[in-house]
Amino acid sequence: MANLALQQLTKSFDQNTVIHGIDLAIENGEFIVFVGPSGCGKSTLLRMIAGLEAISEGSLLIDGQDMTARNAADRGIAMVFQSYALYPNMSVRANLAYPLEMAKKKKNEITPKVLDVAQKLHLTELLDRLPRELSGGQRQRVAIGRAIIREPKIFLFDEPLSNLDAELRLQMRIEIAKLHEALGNTMIYVTHDQLEAMTLADRIVVFRDGRIEQVGKPLAIYHDPNNIFVAGFIGSPRMNFLKARVSACHGTQLQLEVADIGVKQLICEVQSPIAEGTELTLGIRPEHVISQVSGEQINAFEATIAYAEHLGHTHYLYLDIGGESMFVLEDRNADTLKTHASLRLAIDPQKVLLFDADGARVR
Ligand SMILES: Nc1ncnc2c1ncn2[C@@H]1O[C@H](COP(=O)(O)OP(=O)(O)OP(=O)(O)O)[C@@H](O)[C@H]1O
Numbered sequence: 001m002a003n004l005a006l007q008q009l010t011k012s013f014d015q016n017t018v019i020h021g022i023d024l025a026i027e028n029g030e031f032i033v034f035v036g037p038s039g040c041g042k043s044t045l046l047r048m049i050a051g052l053e054a055i056s057e058g059s060l061l062i063d064g065q066d067m068t069a070r071n072a073a074d075r076g077i078a079m080v081f082q083s084y085a086l087y088p089n090m091s092v093r094a095n096l097a098y099p100l101e102m103a104k105k106k107k108n109e110i111t112p113k114v115l116d117v118a119q120k121l122h123l124t125e126l127l128d129r130l131p132r133e134l135s136g137g138q139r140q141r142v143a144i145g146r147a148i149i150r151e152p153k154i155f156l157f158d159e160p161l162s163n164l165d166a167e168l169r170l171q172m173r174i175e176i177a178k179l180h181e182a183l184g185n186t187m188i189y190v191t192h193d194q195l196e197a198m199t200l201a202d203r204i205v206v207f208r209d210g211r212i213e214q215v216g217k218p219l220a221i222y223h224d225p226n227n228i229f230v231a232g233f234i235g236s237p238r239m240n241f242l243k244a245r246v247s248a249c250h251g252t253q254l255q256l257e258v259a260d261i262g263v264k265q266l267i268c269e270v271q272s273p274i275a276e277g278t279e280l281t282l283g284i285r286p287e288h289v290i291s292q293v294s295g296e297q298i299n300a301f302e303a304t305i306a307y308a309e310h311l312g313h314t315h316y317l318y319l320d321i322g323g324e325s326m327f328v329l330e331d332r333n334a335d336t337l338k339t340h341a342s343l344r345l346a347i348d349p350q351k352v353l354l355f356d357a358d359g360a361r362v363r
Helices: 042-050 092-102 107-120 136-148 166-183 194-200 218-223 228-233
Strands: 004-013 016-026 031-035 057-062 077-080 154-158 186-190 203-208 211-216 240-250 253-258 263-269 279-284 300-310 315-321 324-330 342-347 353-355
Touching (some): 004 042, 016 057, 031 042, 031 194, 042 077, 042 154, 077 136, 092 136, 136 166, 194 218, 203 218, 203 228, 211 218, 211 228, 240 263, 240 324, 315 342
Parallel strands (some): 031 203, 077 154, 154 186
Antiparallel strands (some): 004 016, 203 211, 240 253, 240 279, 300 315, 300 342, 315 324
8 A cells, every 4th residue: 555646747758748747645545547538648647657657847756755766666566558468478377477576586475476366366267378368358357466466555557448348347347446445555547438437436537638627536526527628528428518698697596598408597506696698608417407398497498309329228319409419318218209209308407517618617
C-alpha cells in the first residue's frame, strides 16, 4: 500500500506540452480511474507515474518520498498493459516466475509464490500451458499475476481489458474488483469504458487536454458534474443538451423557455437568481425524460421516434423534435415505442442540469 502525491506534474514532448501541471493526492489503497477523450494524456500520465516516461516538471511523491527522478524499478510499482506482454515461448509458470528470477529470488521462495498467485487468479490448471494456448482473459490474468507476484505497493493498469469481448470484460472487471479488495493496494486504472470507471473506481479523474476537469466519487460525478464537458463525457448513453432561455426568475424559482422542444415553461430551482433573458444550456439524462405524459402539462412536448432499438430490458429511443434530436431510455415495453411513432414526453424539472455560456455549471 502507498499514497501518491502528484505535484504540478508536467510533460512536454519537444515544444508540445501534453500534461499541464497536474495536482492530485491519492490515498493508501484507493482505486483511482483516469478517463477522458482519446489523446487527453491519460496513458502519458500513467507512464510518468510508472517511470516509463520522464517527468518534465513537477514532482511525484510516493509515501512522502520524492520519486521524480528515480528509476521505474525503484518505485515499487507494477504496470499491466492492454497487450499482455507475456513471453510467448515460456509457460504460464515460467512467465509468473520471471519477475522474481529477475529480482534474484531463490527457487524455494519462487515456487510457493507462483502457486499462490496462480490460485488467486484461477490459473493453477493452466500453469504448464504456453500463452498461445490460453484465451484472452486467461492471458490477461497471467499478466496481472506477473504484476502482483512482485508484491508492488502500487498497480497501474492501462486499459487492461480492452482486447477482451464483452462477456470476458465483465468477468475480469469483477476479478479486478475482488483483487483490489483482497490485496488492498493502491491502484490507478486507465479506461475508455464507462462501466469500468463507474463500477471500479473509488474516485474518477476526468481529464481533458492534459488537465483535470473533475475528481470525485463516480455517482457524485454522474449526478453533480461541474461543467458541461464532464456532464457530456460521463454517462452512456450520453446526456441530452438543449438551448434554454430564462423567461422569469422569482427568487430561486427559475422559469425556462426551451424552444428546441417547444416547451414554454419549465420551472426549476436554482441557488441564486438569474437575470431574465440569460441563455443557458439545459442538460437532461436520457433516463430523466418521462414518457406516458397525459393531460395538459405545461412542460410536455411531442416527439417522433426517429429510430427505436429494443434491448430487452430497456429501449433506446432516438427522437426527432422539429429537427433537433434527443435520446431517451424507456424501460416500459409497449407497442407504441416503434420507429416513426409519436410520443408525448416531459422533462423531469428536478433532474435538469444547467450550464452557462462558458459551460460552467449553474446550480
Ligand atoms: N512519445 C511521444 N512523442 C510525442 N507526443 C506524444 C508521445 N506520446 C504521446 N504523445 C502525445 O501526447 C498526447 C497524449 O497522449 P496519450 O497517449 O497519453 O493520450 P491518452 O489519453 O492515453 O489517449 P488514448 O485514450 O487514445 O490512449 C497526445 O497528443 C499524443 O499524441
